[in-house]
Amino acid sequence: MGQNLQSTARLRPIDLAREHGLSTQAIRNYEDVGILPDAERTQHGYRAYDARHARALRAFLALLPGHGHQTAASIMRAVNAGTTDEALRIVDESHAQLLEDRRTLQAVENALRDLGSGEPGPGASSRPDASATHTDTFIGPLAAKLRIRPATLRTWERAGLVRPRRDPQTGYRLYGEADVRDAQLTHQLRRGGYLLEQIAPLIDQVRSAGGLEPLEAALGDWRGRLTERGRAMLAGAAALDACLRAARTAAVRPA
CATH class of the missing domain: 1.10.1660.10 (Multidrug-efflux Transporter Regulator; Chain: A; Domain 2)
Structure with a gap:
């Protein structure tokens, strides 16, 4: 024709x-x-x-x-x-955007490997009863590290994707190692095109150690789409x- x-x-x-x-x-x-x-x-x-x-x-x-x-x-x-x-x-x-997306995928895969080799285990928490420790970070520095707005972190918190504790004296949000991990994974998956409601069960699985397979399956799908x-x-x-x-x-x- x-x-x-x-x-x-x-x-x-x-x-x-x-x-x-x-x-x-x-x-x-x-x-x-x-x-x-x-x-x-x-x-x-x-x-x-x-x-x-x-x-x-x-x-x-x-x-x-x-x-x-x-x-x-x-x-x-x-x-x-x-x-x-x-x-x-x-x-x-x-x-160039496709290349950046591939690099983002690689970063997520690296993060997944890090989770399996050295991140907090099942039920582990970075929320001690004491006030801020040297491993904690505040919302501003974490947002700057991820190159997002603090308001974005607050949105992720409302969606249950990050769960910072509050400093008992100042009321400021304190992000421990596990919180930073969750924020990084959320950020990377958002860049991969995933919605907050799609990310939530993956983060839950990582936290509960029900298995990393859901995240691995998502990454496989992402790689296939790229x-x-x-x-x-x-x-x-x-x-x-x-x-x-x-x-x-x-x-x-x-x-």
Whole structure:
């Protein structure tokens, strides 16, 4: 079907839509937001597409699984505006985010190994009855270490993900070693795309020593999603390259 569209001089919205199982309204919407180049209009006001639009649509749909809708749309807007360098910059940023996510996953896996080799065991607590010890930290320094706001730690506390005790004299929150561990795991899993309600049972399992398997399963799922995203980026790159090559060829072709 794609070959037929490439060789057709004028295409209707339905022609583009059928190739990908889309609605004609979706095609019009894609044009309206700049994902497709502006279409010419017939004398009766109908949109007339051509091979450029077919290639742009294929490129966008190929970019979508690896980069997400917002990034894929931004890439295609830059392509359609003729700013190839900007399109490639956006692609580079998306790949850099994938690399950062892989590093985050590795950090979580390292934390998991640390939990198994040296963290507090079942039922262990960092909440002695005395006031602050040298192993405790306050909310400000912990937030700074994780590069988050103190309000985020308070939100995690309300969700039961961290459970700092209070200094009996000042009322300040005191985070012991286990609390810091829980905060670090929560932070890393949040960066991996997990919701607070998904993280809560993992933290509970770690605390109760019911087994680290739930966390290991989550990490396996996360790694699988990163792998699929990386492969999808490769497919998207091929479609984008075809789109850019065709545009460059058309630009140098004699009138």
